[in-house]
Amino acid sequence: MKKLINGVDNIVDEMLEGMVAAYPQYIKRLDGFDVVVRAGGSNGKVALVSGGGSGHEPAHGGYVGKGMLDGAIAGAVFTSPTPDQVYEAIKAADGGKGVLLVIKNYTGDVMNFEMAADMARDEGIEVDQVITADDVAVENSTWTTGRRGIAGTIFVHKIAGACAEAGGSLGDVKRVAEKVIAxxxxxxxxxxxxxxxxxxxxxxxxxxxxxxxxxxxxxxxxxxxxxxxxxxxxxxxxxxxxxxxxxxxxxxxxxxxxxxxxxxxxxxxxxxxxxxxxxxxxxxxxxxxxxxxxxxxxxxxxxxxxxxxxxxxxxxxxxxxxxxxxxxxxx
Incomplete structure (x- = not known):
């Protein structure tokens, strides 16, 4: 195997540091977490948060910015982010109008994002979610119950993000996200x-x-x-x-x-x-x-x-x- 890396254990950390160094006008990293959020905050609108295992770049951190996501979590390669990482992303992205989680349909992602949502609700943050499942190849898989969420998720980020940017309510943003998913x-x-x-x-x-x-x-x-x-x-x-x-x-x-x-x-x-x-x-x-x-x-x-x-x-x-x-x- 030939890979342009310094080591397996620190690849995600170094990737995120390199990403922030390249795009400081768009994103910043939360100290101590594998999370990037908008450099300028969510500006008092509904916030969108997504993420998943690393290895899907430019998803998900590459879509943090105006008109798309407010926060993205990078798990280990092909591994669901932990609930505490997602929780920190929700807190950091929240601008007081609620947070919509965009979750790809993988068992670990759904479980960990939902746990994080419950933690955030306990803190008084309004959180809702949608689950993408656009892959027609399989009905169930090793990692899912139901269809997998794949590239169609990007259309959810774009369209729901535009609705949020235009001042839509959390209900509005969720509705258009679900319309895309359907x-x-x-x-x-x-x-x-x-x-x-x-x-x-x-x-x-x-x-x-x-x-x-x-x-x-x-x-x-x-x-x-x-x-x-x-x-x-x-x-x-x-x-x-x-x-x-x-x-x-x-x-x-x-x-x-x-x-x-x-x-x-x-x-x-x-x-x-x-x-x-x-x-x-x-x-x-x-x-x-x-x-x-x-x-x-x-x-x-x-x-x-x-x-x-x-x-x-x-x-x-x-x-x-x-x-x-x-x-x-x-x-």
Whole structure:
């Protein structure tokens, strides 16, 4: 294994220090905790807090800033943050209007975030939550009851964050977050597994001519292993599973995300996106906005996921609203 690190034990600490050093205009770190919050505070609005295990960068700290998150917690690599870390993030982000937790559906995340929410409520902080579960690959997994939360979570951060920035109440922000969750679906694949630094070897083995369909973002293998085909054929497999949900129909309008898993060249992501557009055009589905890049990664995994979000006028306005964060800037 070759990794550009100083040591396994301090990788998250050093990552956060480097992130804050690069973006002091956006974020600051809470002393003694693996938490970053907005450098200027939440400015008396509803606060959004999210997080999870490290290894998904730029999620989640890269989305702390105007129009998105107010705080993010970085657990150990692919490990849920502890309740005390989440609790400190809630307290630091709270601007007096309440806090919405955006939790990806993994058993440890849900349990620890809910414990932290109870601790914060005991302190008089109003806390509510939503749980993202956009992955259509599996109904249950090793780490979840129900579907996993993956790249579609970024649309929740953006749209709920815009609602909060515009002065929405905690109820308003939760409502639009749940609206996104109801209308967003994703599925991913890999041509090569990721290597967790502490493990020192790939999380699963693939032959040179094999791919994994339906992978998770924690190095989990997928639901089907098969011979590699063209990127168009692979994208069709992902899209067919997403379309089987029955949400996206002719005449609808969608936002698209073609998300790199961390080790995939942008060249290949753009080739995949070309075919996604062709398929949507052929189905009479209009594309409102497209995002291509690394948004929710799995360390150095080679592969991509496709996310579709059905949008209406309300969601389009919030999706298009300004944002200014280390990883997402929109005028």
């Amino acid at each position: 209308n967003v679906r994703s599925m991913g694949m890999a041509v090569d597994a990721c290597t967790v630094p502490a493990a020192g070897k790939p999380s699963f083995d693939l032959a040179e001519d094999e791919i994994e369909i339906g992978i998770g973002i924690h190095g989990e293998p997928g639901v089907n292993r098969e011979k590699i085909g063209t990127v168009n054929e692979i994208a069709d497999k992902l899209l067919n599973k997403i379309f089987a949900e029955g949400i996206y129909n002719s005449g609808d309008e969608v936002a698209v995300m073609v998300n790199g898993m961390g080790g995939t060249p942008l060249m290949e992501l753009f080739v995949a996106n070309k075919h996604v557009k062709e398929v949507l055009d052929g189905k009479g589905i209009k594309i409102h906005k497209t995002l291509v890049g690394n948004y929710m990664t799995s360390l150095d995994m080679e592969g991509f996921s496709i996310t579709l979000l059905k949008v209406d006028d309300e969601l389009k306005k919030l999706l298009d609203a300004p944002a200014d964060t280390p990883a997402f800037v929109q005028a």
